[in-house]
Every structure is written in C-alpha cells, then in structure tokens.
Amino acid sequence: MMNDGVDAAEVFPELRTKLRVEFSDDDDPVLIREDGSAVETWRENYPLDERMTRAEYNHTKRLLQIELLKLQYWVKDTGGRMVIVFEGRDAAGKGGTIKRFTEHLNPRGARVVALGKPTDREQGEWYFQRYVTHLPTAGEIVMFDRSWYNRAGVERVMGYCDQEQYDRFIRQAPAFERMLVDDGVLLVKLWFSVSRAEQRTRFIIRQVDPVRQWKLSANDIESLDRWDAYTKAKVEMFRATDTEQAPWTVVKSNDKKRARVEAMRSVLARFDYSDRNPETIGSPDPRIVGPAATLLE
Numbered sequence: 001m002m003n004d005g006v007d008a009a010e011v012f013p014e015l016r017t018k019l020r021v022e023f024s025d026d027d028d029p030v031l032i033r034e035d036g037s038a039v040e041t042w043r044e045n046y047p048l049d050e051r052m053t054r055a056e057y058n059h060t061k062r063l064l065q066i067e068l069l070k071l072q073y074w075v076k077d078t079g080g081r082m083v084i085v086f087e088g089r090d091a092a093g094k095g096g097t098i099k100r101f102t103e104h105l106n107p108r109g110a111r112v113v114a115l116g117k118p119t120d121r122e123q124g125e126w127y128f129q130r131y132v133t134h135l136p137t138a139g140e141i142v143m144f145d146r147s148w149y150n151r152a153g154v155e156r157v158m159g160y161c162d163q164e165q166y167d168r169f170i171r172q173a174p175a176f177e178r179m180l181v182d183d184g185v186l187l188v189k190l191w192f193s194v195s196r197a198e199q200r201t202r203f204i205i206r207q208v209d210p211v212r213q214w215k216l217s218a219n220d221i222e223s224l225d226r227w228d229a230y231t232k233a234k235v236e237m238f239r240a241t242d243t244e245q246a247p248w249t250v251v252k253s254n255d256k257k258r259a260r261v262e263a264m265r266s267v268l269a270r271f272d273y274s275d276r277n278p279e280t281i282g283s284p285d286p287r288i289v290g291p292a293a294t295l296l297e
C-alpha cells in the first residue's frame with residue numbers, strides 16, 4: 001500500500017510483474033525487468049547516447065563544487081544577494097541537484113527553502129508574501145526547492161487556486177521579479193525537464209525503494225494522468241515569465257548526473273566571481289542546458 005491507502009499495483013501495473021531495483025549506483029538506481037533487461041526510459045528525447053559515468057561525475061562534481069564555494073565567498077565578500085529557483089515536474093531531480101549544490105557550501109550563508117502547502121494564514125496573504133520572508137540578505141545564497149511558481153504549476157493543474165488568482169500571479173510574477181533584479185538580487189531560474197516515461201520510471205523506483213517511498217506523494221500519482229495539463233501549464237508559464245530581466249534556463253534531466261553538473265556549470269558561467277577557474281567551468285553543454293526557447297519540447 002502507498003500513502004493514502006492507494007494500491008500501488010493499480011497505479012503501476014508494472015509492479016505485478018517482477019521488477020527489481022539495482023542499487024549498484026545509489027544515486028541512480030536502475031529498474032530491472034523480470035527478463036534481466038534494464039528499463040532505459042532516460043533515452044526518451046535525450047540528445048546523448050551515454051549517461052555520464054560515475055567516475056567522470058565524481059571528478060567534475062568536485063571541481064565544480066570548489067567553484068561554487070568560491071562563488072559563495074564572492075557573494076559574501078561583495079554583500080551580494082543570490083536567489084536560485086529550482087523548478088520542474090515531480091521527480092525531475094530538483095531536490096537531488098540542490099543537495100549536490102549545497103554539499104560543500106558553508107551552511108552559514110547558503111540556505112534551502114522548501115515550503116509546504118500554504119497555511120490558512122498564508123492563504124489570506126498576498127501570494128508572494130511567504131516567499132518574500134525567505135529572500136536573502138547581503139552575503140547570502142538562497143535556493144528555492146519549488147517556489148512562487150507553484151501557482152503556475154501544481155496549483156493551476158490541481159485547482160488549488162482559481163482563475164482570478166492565477167491571472168493575477170501571471171501578471172505579478174514578472175513585476176515581482178523585476179523588482180528583485182532591480183534591487184540588485186542575482187536571480188537564477190532553473191527548470192528541470194524530465195520526459196514522460198522517465199518520470200514514470202522514477203515514480204516506480206520511489207515505490208520500490210524503501211528509502212525513497214516518502215518522496216512519492218499523492219500529488220505525484222495525480223500528475224501521471226495530468227502530464228498534458230502540466231505541459232500546457234508549463235508553456236503558459238514560460239510565455240509569461242521567461243523575461244529579459246529574469247529568463248528561464250532549462251536543464252534536460254533524464255540523466256541525473258549530467259543534469260547536476262550542467263546546472264552547476266550554468267550557474268557558475270554567469271558570474272564573474274574572484275579566483276574563477278574558467279577551465280573547470282568550461283561552457284555549459286547547449287544540448288543539455290540553455291535558454292527555454294532552445295530546449296523546451
């Protein structure tokens with residue numbers, strides 16, 4: 001049984017066959033069918049034939065994490081305020097990427113904000129109000145694991161907000177972000193893009209893996225049947241909020257390891273921090289990370 005008493009096999013008929021999860025790489029478990037073949041849904045609409053190897057990932061990730069630390073010192077020394085928004089569909093890999101971003105940062109000065117369902121009190125406030133409380137002060141980096149964009153995604157699709165609230169959000173979001181940027185906030189908006197079949201595989205792995213079961217929510221299950229509604233919501237969201245002052249960056253994330261390092265590269269590439277190592281940063285792979293217009297399906 002899953003949360004809320006749902007029968008998992010009803011949702012994922014695949015579970016009636018013998019499926020197991022192979023954990024040779026704990027970061028990237030693989031789903032194995034009864035006949036021993038691996039489920040390779042990551043290949044769906046993916047521009048590369050190989051996933052990043054563990055060795056390359058470990059090596060590159062470490063070097064980029066050192067650069068992220070330099071970025072943090074720079075933010076601290078210059079009194080900068082940085083906001084990184086992590087968005088994307090369920091299971092796109094936002095949380096996993098944030099974990100690697102923060103792994104070696106000094107927690108004093110780098111925070112993750114992951115807000116839950118709004119309380120009654122928050123429901124009565126200006127929509128952006130509860131996010132504003134968490135914005136950085138001088139010297140801080142704040143990473144939003146989901147953000148005000150909930151209103152354009154889950155709230156819109158699941159009907160947690162009405163049309164009027166949605167329209168107001170779509171009008172206010174660019175204005176809100178313009179105010180932040182105008183005030184000197186360094187705003188980065190990352191959209192993690194997972195394909196349909198790969199999202200499903202990740203949900204099944206969450207169901208089968210005891211340490212991932214908490215990640216599978218009732219909303220996740222709902223989203224299976226709402227793929228198209230989420231796509232529509234995403235397109236509308238980009239149309240309204242991919243602005244010059246606060247553009248979106250899309251990260252293709254079917255290969256989680258590559259997505260994590262390319263997301264780091266993309267953030268690092270845009271700031272001229274002290275003691276920067278351009279060789280390590282290189283240039284973000286345009287097949288994996290870039291402006292919304294170039295990568296959104």
Ligand code: ADP
Nearest residue numbers: 090115116117118146150154155160217219220
């Ligand atoms: P997550 O993907 O963050 O593990 P869920 O899939 O359950 O969690 O929910 C997705 C997002 O929807 C969360 O940010 C949550 O706060 C938000 N959410 C859930 N229920 C509501 C609600 N009734 N009204 C507004 N937002 C909600």
Ligand code: MLT
Nearest residue numbers: 090091092093094095096
């Ligand atoms: C998500 O995108 O739903 C979370 O980041 C979980 C994950 O790390 O895949």
